[in-house]
Amino acid sequence: MDKFTVLTGIAAALPEENIDTDKIIPARFLKTTKRSGLGVNAFDSMRYRADGSENPDFVLNQEPYRKAQILITFDNLGCGSSREHAPWALLDFGIRCVIAPSFADIFHNNCFKNGILPIVLPRPVCEQLMADARMGGNARLTIDLPRQVVIRPDGSEVPFEVDPLRKKLLLEGLDDIGQTLQHEKAIETFETERAQAQPWIPRIVLD
Amino acid sequence: MAPRTLFDKIWDSHVVETLPDKTAILYIDRHLVHEVTSPQAFEGLRLSGRRLRHPDATIAVVDHNVPTSDRTQPIAEAESRNQIETLERNVKEFGVPYFPLLSARQGIVHVVGPEQGISLPGMTIVCGDSHTSTHGAMGALAFGIGTSEVEHVMATQTILQKPAKNMKVVVEGQVGPGVTAKDIMLAIIGHIGTAGGTGHVIEFAGSAIRDLDMAGRMTLCNMSIEAGARAGLVAPDETTFEYVRGRPFAPKGEAFDEAVAYWKTLASDEGAHYDRVVELRAEDITPVLTWGTSPETVIPVTGNVPDPAKETDPARRKQMQRMLDYMGLEAGQKIAGTPVDVVFIGSCTNSRIEDLRAAASIAAGRKVAPGVRAMIVPGSGIVKAQAEEEGLDKVFLEAGFEWREAGCSMCLGMNPDRLTPGQRCASTSNRNFEGRQGPGGRTHLLSPAMAAAAAVTGCLTDVRELI
Numbered sequence: 001m002d003k004f005t006v007l008t009g010i011a012a013a014l015p016e017e018n019i020d021t022d023k024i025i026p027a028r029f030l031k032t033t034k035r036s037g038l039g040v041n042a043f044d045s046m047r048y049r050a051d052g053s054e055n056p057d058f059v060l061n062q063e064p065y066r067k068a069q070i071l072i073t074f075d076n077l078g079c080g081s082s083r084e085h086a087p088w089a090l091l092d093f094g095i096r097c098v099i100a101p102s103f104a105d106i107f108h109n110n111c112f113k114n115g116i117l118p119i120v121l122p123r124p125v126c127e128q129l130m131a132d133a134r135m136g137g138n139a140r141l142t143i144d145l146p147r148q149v150v151i152r153p154d155g156s157e158v159p160f161e162v163d164p165l166r167k168k169l170l171l172e173g174l175d176d177i178g179q180t181l182q183h184e185k186a187i188e189t190f191e192t193e194r195a196q197a198q199p200w201i202p203r204i205v206l207d
Numbered sequence: 208m209a210p211r212t213l214f215d216k217i218w219d220s221h222v223v224e225t226l227p228d229k230t231a232i233l234y235i236d237r238h239l240v241h242e243v244t245s246p247q248a249f250e251g252l253r254l255s256g257r258r259l260r261h262p263d264a265t266i267a268v269v270d271h272n273v274p275t276s277d278r279t280q281p282i283a284e285a286e287s288r289n290q291i292e293t294l295e296r297n298v299k300e301f302g303v304p305y306f307p308l309l310s311a312r313q314g315i316v317h318v319v320g321p322e323q324g325i326s327l328p329g330m331t332i333v334c335g336d337s338h339t340s341t342h343g344a345m346g347a348l349a350f351g352i353g354t355s356e357v358e359h360v361m362a363t364q365t366i367l368q369k370p371a372k373n374m375k376v377v378v379e380g381q382v383g384p385g386v387t388a389k390d391i392m393l394a395i396i397g398h399i400g401t402a403g404g405t406g407h408v409i410e411f412a413g414s415a416i417r418d419l420d421m422a423g424r425m426t427l428c429n430m431s432i433e434a435g436a437r438a439g440l441v442a443p444d445e446t447t448f449e450y451v452r453g454r455p456f457a458p459k460g461e462a463f464d465e466a467v468a469y470w471k472t473l474a475s476d477e478g479a480h481y482d483r484v485v486e487l488r489a490e491d492i493t494p495v496l497t498w499g500t501s502p503e504t505v506i507p508v509t510g511n512v513p514d515p516a517k518e519t520d521p522a523r524r525k526q527m528q529r530m531l532d533y534m535g536l537e538a539g540q541k542i543a544g545t546p547v548d549v550v551f552i553g554s555c556t557n558s559r560i561e562d563l564r565a566a567a568s569i570a571a572g573r574k575v576a577p578g579v580r581a582m583i584v585p586g587s588g589i590v591k592a593q594a595e596e597e598g599l600d601k602v603f604l605e606a607g608f609e610w611r612e613a614g615c616s617m618c619l620g621m622n623p624d625r626l627t628p629g630q631r632c633a634s635t636s637n638r639n640f641e642g643r644q645g646p647g648g649r650t651h652l653l654s655p656a657m658a659a660a661a662a663v664t665g666c667l668t669d670v671r672e673l674i
Contacts, residue, residue, distance in 0.1 A: 015522055018401055018501050022640040027621040031272065031286035033246035033293050045642045050628065074522060076402040079435060080638060081619075082337035083244065084353035102402060105437050106337060106351055113355035165228045175355070177257070180363045183224055183232055187365060190223045190234055198469065200462035201236065203263040204325060206304045 001115045003173035007096050008142040009069030012059045013130035019073055020080035021107060025089040027081075038085055039092030060093070064137035072099045072129050077118075078107025087114045097143050099150070101126055112166045115173065117145060119160045129158075145170060210476035212373045213442050214408045217348040217473065221331045223365055232365045236330035237347075239316045240267040240303065240357070242294040243621070244335030248358035249297040259301040260364045266325055267298045267305040270315045271621050275584050275611040278309060287622065301361075314587020314613040317341040317555035321425065322589055324454025328443035328470040333360055338555045338637065339438075340431040344424035345451070346443030346473055348408070351432065371437045372482040374407035378415040380489035385671040387494075387565065388423030389557060389635065389654035391415065392430045394492045397505030399485055404436030407483065410475065411441050415489035421450040422561035429556045430637050433502040442474040494670050496633075496653040498542055499530035500641045506542060508657065508669045514538040533641055534649050535629070543667055545651075549632040550575075550662040551644070552655050553584030553611075554618035557635035560593050562655040567602045569659035569673055575607035576665025582609045582624070584616040608662065620645045633661035 029041045046058050054061045060068060071090070077100040078086060087110045090098070096116055101123040103111075111118040121129070132139050132153050142151035145167065149157040169176060194201070211219070223232040238261075245267070252259060259265065272287040282288040291308070298305040306312040312319065317338050320326035326342040332349035333339060335357040342349035352366065360366055376395055396403070409431050411424070419427065424441045431439030441447075448467050451457045458466045493507045506512070515527035515538060531538060536545070552558070552566050563585065575581045583603050585591035591613055594600055600610045617624040618636040620643060626632055628647025635658050636643075639650035651667060660670040 016526060017522065018526075020638075020640045022619075022638065022643050026642050026646070027271075027619045028646075030243050030621060031284075031290050033250070033290060035247050045646060050647075076405070076435065079401055080337065080432075080640060082335060082339075082351035082353055084247075084335075084355060087353075102405060104402070104435060105405060106353060110353035110355065113353060163228065163230075165226065165230055176367055177255070177359050177362045180232060180359065180365060180367065184363075186224045186232070187234070187363065191364075194234075198466075200458040200466045200469075201327075201330075202324075202456050202458055204266055204304050204456060205263055 001173045001175055004096065004115055004117050004145055004170040006142065006144050006146070007069060008140050010064050010067050010137065011070035011072055011129065011133040011141045012065040012068035013133040014059060014071060014073045015130055017074040018076045018079055021078055021083050021086040022080055024078070024086040025083065030083060030085050035088050036092055038089035039094070042089040042093040067094065069094055070097045070099065070141055070143065071095050072126055072133060074100065074123065074126065075102045077103050079104040082106045084110045087111050087116050091116060099126060099129060112170065115170065117143060117170060119150065121158065121160060125158055210479040212475040212479040212481065213346065213410055213440050213473055214348065214371065214373055215479070217329055217331065218370055230367050230369055233331060233368050234365055235333050235360050236264060237320070237325060237332040238265045238360050239320055239332065239334035239339065240265060241271055241316050241334070241336065242269045242290045243271045244354050245297065245357055246290065246293045247354050248361055249301065251358040252361055257362045259303065259361045262302040262304065264364065265303045267294060267303050268313055268316050268319055269294060269308055271615045271619065273308060273614040274623050275614045275616045278612055284623070311588040311592060314590065315555045315558060315615055317429065318558060318586030318590065321345055321421070322454070322587055324451060324457030327451060327457065328447055329473050333366060337432045338429050340436070341425050341429040341555055343428035343431065343439040344421060344441050346441060346447055346470065348438055348440070350438040371408040372406050373480065374404060374409045374436070374483045375481040376409050376411050377413040377484065377486045378411070378489050379413040380415055381418070382415055382489045382492055385494050385656060385674055386492055387654040387656060388419050388426040390492055390495050392427045393495045393497065393505045393652060394487065396430065396434045396502050397495065398487065399434055401433060401501055401503045402435040404431060404434040407436050408438045408440060409434065409436045411439060416441060417444065420561055421446060422559040425559065426556055430502070433637055443470045494654065494657055496542065496651050496657060496667060497639050498534065498536060498651070500533055500639055502637070502639060502652060504530065508543055508667065510542060512536050512538060512540050512542055535631070543669055545667045546631070546665055547579060547633045547661050547667060548630040549626060550579060550581040550658050551617040551632055551634040551636065552582065552658050553586070553616050554636035555586065556637045557655050558584060558586030558590065560590050562635065563590070563594050563599050566655040566659040567599045569656050569670060570606040570608065570663060571602050573606055573663040575662050579662055579665050581607065581662035582611055582617065584611045585613050587613045606663065617644050619643060633658045633667060
């Protein structure tokens with residue numbers, strides 16, 4: 001996983017509520033056994049017309065937003081299916097940060113696991129950042145994770161909250177399996193105690 | 208000790224360790240695996256040289272990709288075939304118990320788990336699928352996870368999580384004729400919205416919930432995710448214990464009695480704290496369906512499609528108009544009488560034997576309307592066999608329904624069962640998102656009985672007219 005420290009990049013505004021993960025990456029593209037290569041189909045139904053040509057009205061088909069690294073939306077971003085293909089598709093497209101007034105839980109979690117920083121900001125602030133984004137190529141936003149601020153094109157700063165453990169993992173680009181396995185002794189103890197207290201818990205063994 | 212909720216009790220009994228920032232290392236009892244969200248996780252294990260910690264707490268099935276037609280033929284779509292073959296290689300390499308495509312026990316993972324007695328009360332259950340919330344009907348804490356977490360559970364048998372907030376949805380009273388668990392749940396989602404449960408685990412309570420059979424409770428918990436909740440829960444009771452008794456992987460004999468004694472301690476304590484309580488009266492709930500492309504767009508079948516002009520928020524107004532355009536509906540029109548092209552009865556929400564019986568009771572002695580394609584897709588091979596034993600297959604076939612093999616089918620457009628652009632579908636599944644059942648497809652979510660009513664009348668219909 002790539003580290004996330006300070007990101008300066010183009011932001012794209014997608015002023016919609018309830019953008020579900022089916023919209024971010026439709027199910028027919030989930031047949032891959034890899035994490036990469038999904039960017040071309042990110043937002044497929046919004047990005048392409050029925051004949052396969054690009055929809056020029058969709059923000060990510062417009063300059064400079066084809067190179068967007070930050071995406072700003074309204075409430076409940078990433079609702080629906082748990083598919084991690086959604087953050088994989090965003091990442092493969094180039095998105096490293098998503099900003100919204102609220103997120104669906106699983107998507108929020110999946111973002112962190114892939115080095116994408118999800119930032120929760122009140123809707124009026126998101127509207128301001130969307131206005132910044134619409135200023136085009138000169139309107140870069142800076143996401144400063146160590147200081148936990150979004151720096152707007154006029155230099156003003158918007159603070160944001162982030163879970164300390166998740167911040168640490170992002171800053172260091174660490175996966176959390178290694179972290180958890182440092183507690184393997186505790187897991188073993190838990191398993192032993194439970195096997196004694198609840199011996200009736202069945203094991204799944206096929207004949 | 209302070210009074211605790213059902214969620215608190217299951218949570219507390221599974222915390223291995225609490226990290227300084229309050230994140231828990233939470234022990235996982237059951238890990239359900241399917242072909243779509245697992246290949247990258249197995250690959251991760253392989254690349255890091257890690258083992259799968261507890262194959263005997265893991266079960267794998269194929270469901271999302273599989274065709275629901277003739278199973279003796281090879282799978283035609285190369286990518287689907289590859290994903291299934293990849294799973295088969297992985298379960299062999301890591302020693303994971305697996306119900307293959309041709310096994311009678313194959314089916315949708317969220318139907319198979321409870322049916323086999325693999326999902327039990329008081330457990331923590333995860334799967335790389337958001338509808339894992341289904342298993343909450345057993346009184347288990349069950350939630351969907353992403354593929355990185357799938358790998359985490361494989362390697363550690365735990366997950367990192369902060370406790371959720373407690374929410375209680377109480378439905379008291381008795382529902383009227385033609386009103387099912389699906390209507391109750393859609394009414395709840397319509398009431399609290401698709402983000403209404405975000406950050407919470409919803410416990411469903413009240414007499415209307417206790418009166419539901421296990422299939423109904425599964426429908427309810429299944430769609431908790433559509434209300435944004437992490438999980439849904441129903442306290443285990445006699446209905447639960449009777450359901451579990453005798454299932455293939457459930458405890459037997461004395462072990463069963465011991466388990467029941469423990470399960471009886473799980474119900475929420477008197478005076479336990481809920482962060483949010485929502486109350487509905489069962490009598491107020493009618494047969495409902497969705498008109499738009501979000502599961503919260505719920506209206507009574509006797510109602511009218513809402514008018515965006517009456518919405519004050521401009522972004523929301525635009526979105527409503529977009530939904531109407533996509534769905535091919537007019538503002539203010541009566542929803543009943545809208546012609547349908549396809550009827551889909553199936554999915555992890557509504558493909559259990561009870562659902563098929565409900566649909567069959569409407570289909571019996573009637574015919575699928577001309578020009579309508581109506582499909583019945585049982586949730587598992589076991590459900591299919593049971594239905595055939597009861598003669599339901601004949602009822603459906605005589606009425607002109609297709610009688611298919613078990614799988615996720617038209618719920619998500621990942622297998623050959625898909626809508627074509629513009630087709631309108633009365634569907635017992637869980638999501639009506641744009642393109643969910645196939646690009647351009649139009650989905651109305653409703654109960655199995657309402658779906659059957661749509662099949663035989665050729666349009667969205669109040670099922671009460673056919674009872």
